[in-house]
Structures are given as structure tokens and as C-alpha cells.
Amino acid sequence: MPDGATPQADYLFPPAPVTSLPVSGSDARFPVRRIYCVGRNYAAHAVEMGHDPDKEPPFFFQKNPDSILLPGSDFPYPTKTSDVHFEMEHVIAIGTGGSDIAVGDALDHVFGYAAGLDMTRRDLQSQAKKAGRPWEVGKAFERSAPMSAIAPSSQIGHPDHGRIWLKVNGEVRQDGDLDQLIWKTPEIIAYLSGLFDLAPGDLIMSGTPAGVGSVQVGDRLEGTVEGIGSVSVAVV
DSSP states (O other), X not given: OOTTOOTTOOOSSOOOOOOXXXXXXXXXXXXXXXXXXXXXXXXXXXXXXXXXXXXXOOOEEEEOGGGEEOTTOOBOOOSSOSOEEEOEEEEEEESSOBSSOOGGGGGGGEXXXXXXXXXXXXXXXXXXXXXXXXXXXXXXXXXXXXXXXXXEHHHHOOXXXXXXXXXXXXXXXXXXXXXXXXXXXXXXXHHHHTTSOBOTTOEEEXXXXXXXXXXXXXXXXXXXETTTEEEEEEBO
């Protein structure tokens, strides 16, 4: 049992509901524990953000379970910002946990994969970067992670290539391939598990291709990770 967990406690108020995602081909749902995000994991995106992709190990930030926007929902334009960006991502869903997982064993810990969007209050993130502060205000706000259903690896395997793309109002804005990831899925899991104890229900957003940009109210975002899933949201 995790530290701080109390069975049959007399809570002062009802605990928050469990956030979960649908699973393709099943009535069961995937309960979400944590959301980890890999920063600048496509070389072209690292360059467009002003960084050298050859000189840094992977780094991570987090979103919260209530950052998830369920399939079929609209994305409400968030407060305190005038520059919201889209980032289309391949998402890894952890099915069995562990720490210090070896690269060769990493895929055994994967339940499946999804398509997702890392919506970002870019102006607030940029201000935080300049001040040397954490990124949470730019990344971890409510409904900032629209997600598809999870496709089990037992059905689709472990894709290491395939097109990942995003359209805004029918125009392709991001277009890449999973084989362009700097740190691949097994390496991400191995590295991250050295920093945190991974557990069932963890999601890892693996990074975004080049072409990120801003959205406005009224825009329609449609993105796909080939062989895995799609997201479609209206900005309202």
C-alpha cells in the first residue's frame, strides 16, 4: 500500500474520483495514477525551441490525472493566457511497475499506447523558464491532456515507427514518425524508473514532433498516431 494510504478511513470530504481512460476492445478502463512527460524528445522540435538535441539526457515534467480530457470532449481555452500551443504525442501506458528497470525488460511493463495532446500555456511556460521556475502553470492545468482510448500492446504490439501528425482546421501542422524519437520507449521507461517508482496506471507522454503552434477558440484539432489512436477536439 502506498505511504499515506488509509483503508476505510473516515475522510473529511469525499476523495477525488479516479480518472480513467477507455481501453480499445474492452469494457474495462485504465485508471490513471501519474502522467509523466518527456521534454524535447524529437530533434527537430528541440531545435525549433532553441536547444541542441545532441547535448542533453532526457528530462521530465508532470501533468496531473485531472489534466486528462476524455475522448469526445471539447478543450476549453484556459485562463491567464493568450498563447496556448498544441503538442501531439505518443503516449505509453504502464501496466506493471518497478524501479531501475533494465532497457531489455522495459516493454514487459507496458500495457498499451494512446494518442494524446500536451496543451501548453506557452506564455506562462516561457515566463517560468526565464525566471528559472517550474513549468506547472504552463503544463499541468485542468484538461490540458486530451487523450484517445488506450490500445493494448497485446493487440498492436510495441510500435517503434509510424506516422504521428496533427491537423488544425484541416491543415497539417505537425508531421513526424515515431522512429524520430531521440529516446525510444524502452530507454524512456528505463531512465524514468531510475528517478521514480513506476506503477500500474502511469502514463508517459513521449514528446512531440516539430511544428507546434498556437490555437484559437473555434479551432478543430485532429491528430493521429498511426496504428495506435486518434484525438479530435474543438477549442471552445
